Structure formats: structure tokens, C-alpha cells
Amino acid sequence: xxxxxxxxxxxxxxxxxxxxxxxxxxxxxxxxxxxxxxxxxxxxxxxxxxxxxxxxxxxxxxxxxxxxxxxxxxxxxxxxxxxxxxxxxxxxxxxxxxxxxxxxxxxxxxxxxxxxxxxxxxxxxxxxxxxxxxxxxxxxxxxxxxxxxxxxxxxxxxxxxxxxxxxxxxxxxxxxxxxxxxxxxxxxxxxxxxxxxxxxxxxxxxxxxxxxxxxxxxxxxxxxxxxxxxxxxxxxxxxxxxxxxxxxxxxxxxxxxxxxxxxxxxxxxxxxxxxxxxxxxxxxxxxxxxxxxxxxxxxxxxxxxxxxxxxxxxxxxxxxxxxxxxxxxxxxxxxxxxxxxxxxxxxxxxxxxxxxxxxxxxxxxxxxxxxxxxxxxxxxxxxxxxxxxxxxxxxxxxxxx
Amino acid sequence: xxxxxxxxxxxxxxxxxxxxxxxxxxxxxxxxxxxxxxxxxxxxxxxxxxxxxxxxxxxxxxxxxxxxxxxxxxxxxxxxxxxxxxxxxxxxxxxxxxxxxxxxxxxxxxxxxxxxxxxxxxxxxxxxxxxxxxxxxxxxxxxxxxxxxxxxxxxxxxxxxxxxxxxxxxxxxxxxxxxxxxxxxxxxxxxxxxxxxxxxxxxxxxxxxxxxxxxxxxxxxxxxxxxxxxxxxxxxxxxxxxxxxxxxxxxxxxxxxxxxxxxxxxxxxxxxxxxxxxxxxxxxxxxxxxxxxxxxxxxxxxxxxxxxxxxxxxxxxxxxxxxxxxxxxxxxxxxxxxxxxxxxxxxxxxxxxxxxxxxxxxxxxxxxxxxxxxxxxxxxxxxxxxxxxxxxxxxxxxxxx
Numbered sequence: 001x002x003x004x005x006x007x008x009x010x011x012x013x014x015x016x017x018x019x020x021x022x023x024x025x026x027x028x029x030x031x032x033x034x035x036x037x038x039x040x041x042x043x044x045x046x047x048x049x050x051x052x053x054x055x056x057x058x059x060x061x062x063x064x065x066x067x068x069x070x071x072x073x074x075x076x077x078x079x080x081x082x083x084x085x086x087x088x089x090x091x092x093x094x095x096x097x098x099x100x101x102x103x104x105x106x107x108x109x110x111x112x113x114x115x116x117x118x119x120x121x122x123x124x125x126x127x128x129x130x131x132x133x134x135x136x137x138x139x140x141x142x143x144x145x146x147x148x149x150x151x152x153x154x155x156x157x158x159x160x161x162x163x164x165x166x167x168x169x170x171x172x173x174x175x176x177x178x179x180x181x182x183x184x185x186x187x188x189x190x191x192x193x194x195x196x197x198x199x200x201x202x203x204x205x206x207x208x209x210x211x212x213x214x215x216x217x218x219x220x221x222x223x224x225x226x227x228x229x230x231x232x233x234x235x236x237x238x239x240x241x242x243x244x245x246x247x248x249x250x251x252x253x254x255x256x257x258x259x260x261x262x263x264x265x266x267x268x269x270x271x272x273x274x275x276x277x278x279x280x281x282x283x284x285x286x287x288x289x290x291x292x293x294x295x296x297x298x299x300x301x302x303x304x305x306x307x308x309x310x311x312x313x314x315x316x317x318x319x320x321x322x323x324x325x326x327x328x329x330x331x332x333x334x335x336x337x338x339x340x341x342x343x344x345x346x347x348x349x350x351x352x353x354x355x356x357x358x359x360x361x362x363x364x365x366x367x368x369x370x371x372x373x374x375x376x377x378x379x380x381x382x383x384x385x386x387x388x389x390x391x392x393x394x395x396x397x398x399x400x401x
Numbered sequence: 402x403x404x405x406x407x408x409x410x411x412x413x414x415x416x417x418x419x420x421x422x423x424x425x426x427x428x429x430x431x432x433x434x435x436x437x438x439x440x441x442x443x444x445x446x447x448x449x450x451x452x453x454x455x456x457x458x459x460x461x462x463x464x465x466x467x468x469x470x471x472x473x474x475x476x477x478x479x480x481x482x483x484x485x486x487x488x489x490x491x492x493x494x495x496x497x498x499x500x501x502x503x504x505x506x507x508x509x510x511x512x513x514x515x516x517x518x519x520x521x522x523x524x525x526x527x528x529x530x531x532x533x534x535x536x537x538x539x540x541x542x543x544x545x546x547x548x549x550x551x552x553x554x555x556x557x558x559x560x561x562x563x564x565x566x567x568x569x570x571x572x573x574x575x576x577x578x579x580x581x582x583x584x585x586x587x588x589x590x591x592x593x594x595x596x597x598x599x600x601x602x603x604x605x606x607x608x609x610x611x612x613x614x615x616x617x618x619x620x621x622x623x624x625x626x627x628x629x630x631x632x633x634x635x636x637x638x639x640x641x642x643x644x645x646x647x648x649x650x651x652x653x654x655x656x657x658x659x660x661x662x663x664x665x666x667x668x669x670x671x672x673x674x675x676x677x678x679x680x681x682x683x684x685x686x687x688x689x690x691x692x693x694x695x696x697x698x699x700x701x702x703x704x705x706x707x708x709x710x711x712x713x714x715x716x717x718x719x720x721x722x723x724x725x726x727x728x729x730x731x732x733x734x735x736x737x738x739x740x741x742x743x744x745x746x747x748x749x750x751x752x753x754x755x756x757x758x759x760x761x762x763x764x765x766x767x768x769x770x771x772x773x774x775x776x777x778x779x780x781x782x783x784x785x786x787x788x789x790x791x792x793x794x795x796x797x798x799x800x801x802x
Binding site: 196209210 | 416418419421547583584586587590591594595597598601602604605607608609610611612614615618619673676677679680681703707708710711712
């Protein structure tokens, strides 16, 4: 069967650039070679810039390639790497764009003719390359360069029809390997950048967590409170989203995916403003005076002000500022009512109350979950948004809280 | 002069993938077309996914292209965009892979023959495309698709030799435009990811700033202290790095670039552990008792523990934990001595002392900078690392502090 190499190359190269997962890309390339081009198997040795090493990436085909143990990594000193990367050996591979196992004896013979003593190192290297190729069950090795740097070596098994590799085929593989190496390098860079973005995102979220936990260093009675409120808040929000028609007086809630991260952040930071409240008020045992209570109430607004510089999503700020509003309008700081209270705040309010009731304090034991649920239900429609309470009830009854 | 289009295409496509700056890439492509392929000028209209609009990106050439005002953006309704992107008009451009201005009359004539009434809209569109092409001084427009979506239109001025575009040329430009569109899309994605990584990094650093400033909500006497200490610390570190041989008893310091971000973070967080110190001790006017002082000292270790979950670079943690160590070993928490005190900590110690001395407190006015410098010099070699003090002196004498 005749293969139109030019067309295959164009088809193969198109779109490679848009695949940004290096492993998937290598898999596709090797699979394409094996299937379309009637090679028994193929594999790719790829340069990994981070580790400054060459790695055997994947091997596919009917017969497969038995990779000897310890043969997946190649240093710069490995014969196969040296023959393609070291300038002095380039003449050996230039004429065919490859090393073909059938050629090795001819190359050795040619070296014997050309050189006298100097050729010994070259002959030695050729024998060792031959050895490596046999171990890897490889009939031809095709290098790929980018800016004169060896980026990859394509390892090709024998052809199904048993014929030898012709020069046009090797030229095709060289062009393909070159395109592939660049696409793979591109994908590696992409992956690296993606990882960096993700790492920075995690750093941000972890710093938010640390920020949220600072209040626990201050407020002796709230050990673990922030973490639990966060857990409950996210669970309630997910539950509300999972229930198709969140009904009751609270109306229905439709949350964007970003809402779940916002409520996570808001819940972690909901009490951050307490940092600014004097300890004598914060840690007072027994009832606060009206004056003290007025100061204590400031933590909601102070909290949203403290995180102002972060320019967090609106929902985060609302969650922090309004988590003490009551459904009947009798809460603080603004006396918002019903659905005017943002969802993040309404959810944190319930999660906060539930954890406060069920936690032990030095001067009292926490309520049982059952008793706390009863108390929260009692306050539905006055203190709490019924839709949020419904979600908490569902979570409780499903044993998820 | 004969141009080997196949070779030009291969040369052009190679390496496009590795250029990740979309503007640079477009510039290179357009310049290559103009110079090598003997076109008077060229430009590219590119799809911008974020804005869902097509934008004229660059125009190069000897004559240049006079872009009429308001002609840099093209909506989906623009004639040039419609003729290439709407399925019903595809037959118009399929046979030549392009719209060539010389063809327009022929296309209009063909439409008159084929259709009766229905062709009116097509003819109208063709006239409007012709109008746009004339305004853009364009002889041929070549579209580029990726997955059937119009990604770009290559706008070509006339050829230098005055001849018309031949089909092989247009096919070449179509292949080039397609490769270019994919490379540009790749670069755009890259840029987007880079921006995201940078945005997340900024979010992280801003959160660190907020975290660092929480202590100021608590400690009434330290308004702005954290920010100033951070500013001084980074300036001292930069000064030390700029001085080739930082001498004196402190030896010499060689900082990696990452050190400057580490000291920035460490300085912002150096007093974070004070959050955990009772206010009665933190805000006490007058001398602390030995017992109170022992509690106060814990802020260094507590601070490094609080930020533990962030897995910050070692230098950050060292800066927080050891910023009260003294050069003579009489500091806390561990009584480290001389060069055993990490640089970040030694630098923050000086910056911290300088700001504490020069700031007003409710019960005393701050020292003048001159007096503070004298005091710091006096404590060189006992409290402070001489190399750090040298850098502060240089900054002070240069009027930078």
C-alpha cells in the first residue's frame, strides 16, 4: 500500500499545536505512526528541560516494546543521546536524517576506511548505539531538533511488510518528529504555566485560610469554628444548588459555579473583623452591656473593610458584612430583610448559628445536633431564611452534617 | 523572481508555535509575507474570543495601509466577516480559498445568472465586501479556520510586480494563514494563562498584605508600621545586593532573585504572631514585667507557626522567627549569633528598629532619622549585623530612606 507521506504529515501536524496535554499528544502521535504508517511499534524519547534528562515516554503497537529495567531515562552520556546531540558525530546521521540498524555495519566499515586510530571512539559509540537499539527493539531512530538542540528521538519498530526504511520515509519521520517535538515542548510549557497558575491559586486560598484562622488565636472559644462554618456553608450551598426548586418563603437560588468559591472564602473570613474588637469584649463571659454589644457588632463591617484591598467578588464581601442580618429585618448592620439579604450571608448565618449551638464553651456544654436543629427550625422565617434551613435539614436528615 | 512556496511555508511555520507573544507573532508573520513574498503590504484580522469580535491587528509594508477610523474592529455582522464565516456564503470563496478584488465583478455576474431574486442579498454583500477591501487597500483576503471557525483573515496588498494572484499563491497563503491562526490562538491561550498565573500571584501577595495588616487592627501603636518595615527591608536587601562586596564583620551576602520576594513576605508578616499575644501585654504603656515579656517574646515563634500551612520559602519563615535575634547572640527566641542569623531576619531586625525609633507613640514622640541612625550605628555588632547597618547607612546618606 502506498502512503502519501506529505498528506499524512500535514494532517498530523495540523492541530498538534492545540493539544496542550503532553502525554496525550505523544500518545496521539505514536498511535498515528503505528496505525497509519504500518510500523509494528513506535516510541518517543523526549528531552525534559526541568530535569535536564531524556525520558522514554510511551511505547505503542501490536507487539509492543519490552523496555529493559532502568531504560526509561537517558543521560547526556547515553550512546543514543550522544550520537545525535554531540556535534562531532553529526556527520554519521546527517545523510539519512536517522540511524537505521541495518546501516550500522556500513557506518562502522566507513569509519574504518576514513579514519585510522581516531575512528575507534566512533566505532565504539556505533556498537553501543546498536546495542541500545536492539534492547529497545528499534529498527530506526529519528532525531528532532529545535534550535540545534536535540528535543526528541522517535524510535521506530520494523515495518509490517518487512521492507527496509526508504529515504523518503525517513525524511517524513524527521519532519514529523520535528513538528511533534515542538508541539510537545509547547504542551510542556503550557502545562508548566497551568501548574503555576494553579499553585498560585492554592497559595492564595491557603493564605485566606490562615487569615481566617488568625481570629482563632484571639478568640479563645472558637477553636475550629471557622473551619466548621466553612464546611457547613459550602455543603448548604451545594445542597441548595442540587435541589431543583428551592422553594419556601426564601424563593429559589441559582448559583454560578464561582459562587461556591466565594462562599468558601466568605465563610473562612466571616469573623475576621473580630480581630479589631477588644479582647475584654470578645472574651467576656456572660452578657455584654449595650455599649459592648454595639462595639461587638462592628466586626461585620470592619471585616468587610479589612479585606477591601483584595477586591474579592461581591458575594464574598456580602457574606462577611451581612452574616448577622435576620430574615425578619431585625439583624445588623443594616437591618436587611428577606431576600434582600445576599445568599452568601443567609447561608453563613445558618452555618454559624448551627456550629455555635453545637460547640462546647468553657461555661456551657454544646447542644446536641438534634436540639440545635430544633432551635434553628424554630427561628425559620424570623432569624433564618427558610430556603437555607430547608437545605440544612436535608443535609442533617441525610446524615451529611 | 520565482518563489518556492512550499519551502517558504515550511520555514514560516517552523517555530511559530514557540512564539508565545501574539503581537510579536503577528508582526513576524506579516513582515515575512511582505518582505519575502513581494507584497506591497499585509495585515491580519484576528478573532478575539474574549470580546467575541474580530480585530485588525497590524499592518506593514512599504506603502502601509491607511486604516479608516473605526475600522479596526469587525463584528460578526461586518461584510468581510460574514462572507467567510456564514455557511450560506461559503460557496463564494471555496473555489479560490480567498476573495480577490478582481474576482468580485465575476462573482456578482455569476450570482445574477444562478439566482433570480435570492441572489440579491449575495450581490449586496459582495458589493459591501468590495467596498471594505478598497477602504483597506486590499487586493486579496484569505481566511483561516480552526475547527470550522473563522479565526483570522489575511489581508494582502498588491504584488510588487503588478501581476494578479495565481491560485498556487492563494493556496500557499491559505495554508500559511491557517498555520498562523493556530499559532496565534496558541499564543493567545498562553498569554491568557500567563495573565491568570500573574493575577493569582497578585491575589496571594495582596492576601499576605491583608494578613500582615491584621496586627495593626490590634496593636494601636503600630499604624503603618508593617508597611514601612517592609519597604525598608526590601530597600536594604536591594542595597546589599547592589554593593559588590558587602564587607564588614557581617561578611558578604549573595541573594537569589527569589530572596527579594521572600523578604517582602517575611517583613509583611514579621509581627503576625502578635495576634496571639493578649492585648493587656501588647498595648501596655510602660515597662513589661519579666513574665509579660516572656509572653510577648512568643510572637516570633507563634508567627512562624501561624503561617506554617502556607509552606512559604524557608527564608520567609526565618525572617519571621528570628527578627529579634541579636548579632551578639543575646536576642530571642534561640540566641543565634552573627552569621547564624539568617539574612532575612538580620535585615528585618534593622528595618524594624529604625521604624520603631522614628515613629511617634502616644506616650513619646519619635526620634529624628538622624538620631535613630546614630542609635543604630551605636548598636552595630552587638544588636545588629554590620553589613545590614552599612546598607541602611548608604540608603540614608543617599536620601533614599
